[in-house]
Amino acid sequence: MHHNLFTELLFEDPDRFRRCLRMNTAIFEDLVEKVTPFIKKQDTHLRQSIPPAERLSLTLRHLATGESQESLRLTYRIGQSTISGIIKEVCTAIIHVLREDYLRMPSCEDEWRVVANDFGYRWNFYNCVGAMDGKHFKIDPPLRSGSLYYNYKDSFSVVLLAVVDAQLRFIYVDVGTNGRISDTGIWNKCSLKAHLDNNSLNIPAPTPLPNIDKEFPFVFVGDEGFPLSTKVLIPYSRDTCGNKNKRIFNYRLSRARNKSENAFGVMGARFQIFRSAMRYDPDDASTIILACCCLHNMLRTEVVGRHMYTPPEFIDEEDEFLHRFHRGEWRQEPTLGMINLRNQGGNRHANAALQLRDDWCNYFNGEGAVPWQDYMINK
Structure with a gap:
C-alpha cells in the first residue's frame, strides 16, 4: 500500500519527493537500478517480497529525516525487525555501488593536480590537495x-576523519x-598518516606557486x-x-580549510539522522556514516542533484568584491549528534615544518x- 502512495508522490509531487529523500526522481531511479541486484528478494508462494524501490526509499527517508524505526514501521506497515535489517542491508549496498565512482582517493599525480588546481582556482590556495577535519558521531551506549x-x-x-576537496566532496x-x-x-x-609517512600516495613533487620560482610541496590543510x-x-x-602577516x-588557510567544515555541516544538515545520537551499535553506525558520505558525494557531483x-x-x-562572508544556511540546522574534534595545540614541530609555514606566510x-x-x- 505504501509503495503505491510513494509512487504517486514520485510523479505528482516531485518537490516533496526531493525533500523526503534528498534526490530527484531520476537520481532515485538510477540508484534503485544499481542497488537492486544486492537488495532484491525472491517472492514465495506465501507472500511477495518488499520491492527494491521501497527498501531504498525507506532507508533514504530514515537517513534524510532521522525518522525512527518505530515511526517507519507505522508508515510502511513493515515489522521493526525487518526495517532494521533493510536499513543495514541497503546502506551496505549503497556503499558497494557508489564508493568506487564517488568516494575514491586520487591515485595518481594527475588526479592530485586536479584537486590542487581546484583549490587554487576557487580559493587562491595553490598546491593544496585537501582540507582535513574530523567529527565524533554520537551513538547510544x-x-x-x-x-x-x-x-x-x-x-x-x-569518529569520522576525512579529507575534502574544493567541491565539498570527501576524497578520503x-x-x-x-x-x-x-x-x-x-x-x-589512521591510514592517511601511514601513507604520508611512507610517501605512498603518488602526490606530485614540489612545484612553483604562481608568480614565484621557489618550489612548494603539495600539502593538506587542517586546524590546530x-x-x-x-x-x-x-x-x-x-x-x-x-x-x-601571520593573521593573513x-x-x-581558513578559506581552504572551510571546505571541510562545510562538507561536514552540509552532510549533517541534509542527513538528519545525525541530529541526535544514532541508535545503532558502532559497526552499523559506521556503515550508516559511510553510506551518507557516498550519497553526499554523489549528490555533490551530479549537476542536477x-x-x-x-x-x-x-x-x-565569500564575496571578495563586496568584502562579505555569507554564512550558509546549513549552520541553522542543529546537528547535535556530531561533535568537533578537540583542538589540542601545543605540539612541538620540526624546524622544516615551521620554516615551510613561514615560507607560505611570506608568499601570501x-x-x-x-x-x-x-x-x-x-x-
Missing part, C-alpha cells in the same frame, strides 16, 4: 562495551575509531588539532597572531597576495 566508546564530551561515539574517509581514543591518537592510527609537518599545514596559534596566513542538494545559499560563500604576504586580504583580517 553499546552493550557490554564499558568505556571503550566514551569520549571527552561525556557521550559515546565513533576513516570511520569507526572508538570515541575514547584521543584526537591525536585518531590521527596517529593536527600536527604541523611538511605535508600538513595548520594555522599559527592565536597567541602569536598579533603579527599581521591564517585567513588564507548538486543544485537541489546544496543551493548556493546553503553553503558558506608577497607575490601570492590577494587584493582583499588586508580588509578581511581587519573587519
Whole structure:
C-alpha cells in the first residue's frame, strides 16, 4: 500500500519527493537500478517480497529525516525487525555501488593536480590537495562495551576523519575509531598518516606557486588539532597572531580549510539522522556514516542533484568584491549528534615544518597576495 502512495508522490509531487529523500526522481531511479541486484528478494508462494524501490526509499527517508524505526514501521506497515535489517542491508549496498565512482582517493599525480588546481582556482590556495577535519558521531551506549566508546564530551561515539576537496566532496574517509581514543591518537592510527609517512600516495613533487620560482610541496590543510609537518599545514596559534602577516596566513588557510567544515555541516544538515545520537551499535553506525558520505558525494557531483542538494545559499560563500562572508544556511540546522574534534595545540614541530609555514606566510604576504586580504583580517 505504501509503495503505491510513494509512487504517486514520485510523479505528482516531485518537490516533496526531493525533500523526503534528498534526490530527484531520476537520481532515485538510477540508484534503485544499481542497488537492486544486492537488495532484491525472491517472492514465495506465501507472500511477495518488499520491492527494491521501497527498501531504498525507506532507508533514504530514515537517513534524510532521522525518522525512527518505530515511526517507519507505522508508515510502511513493515515489522521493526525487518526495517532494521533493510536499513543495514541497503546502506551496505549503497556503499558497494557508489564508493568506487564517488568516494575514491586520487591515485595518481594527475588526479592530485586536479584537486590542487581546484583549490587554487576557487580559493587562491595553490598546491593544496585537501582540507582535513574530523567529527565524533554520537551513538547510544553499546552493550557490554564499558568505556571503550566514551569520549571527552561525556557521550559515546565513533569518529569520522576525512579529507575534502574544493567541491565539498570527501576524497578520503576513516570511520569507526572508538570515541575514547584521543584526537591525536585518531590521527596517529589512521591510514592517511601511514601513507604520508611512507610517501605512498603518488602526490606530485614540489612545484612553483604562481608568480614565484621557489618550489612548494603539495600539502593538506587542517586546524590546530593536527600536527604541523611538511605535508600538513595548520594555522599559527592565536597567541602569536598579533603579527599581521601571520593573521593573513591564517585567513588564507581558513578559506581552504572551510571546505571541510562545510562538507561536514552540509552532510549533517541534509542527513538528519545525525541530529541526535544514532541508535545503532558502532559497526552499523559506521556503515550508516559511510553510506551518507557516498550519497553526499554523489549528490555533490551530479549537476542536477548538486543544485537541489546544496543551493548556493546553503553553503558558506565569500564575496571578495563586496568584502562579505555569507554564512550558509546549513549552520541553522542543529546537528547535535556530531561533535568537533578537540583542538589540542601545543605540539612541538620540526624546524622544516615551521620554516615551510613561514615560507607560505611570506608568499601570501608577497607575490601570492590577494587584493582583499588586508580588509578581511581587519573587519
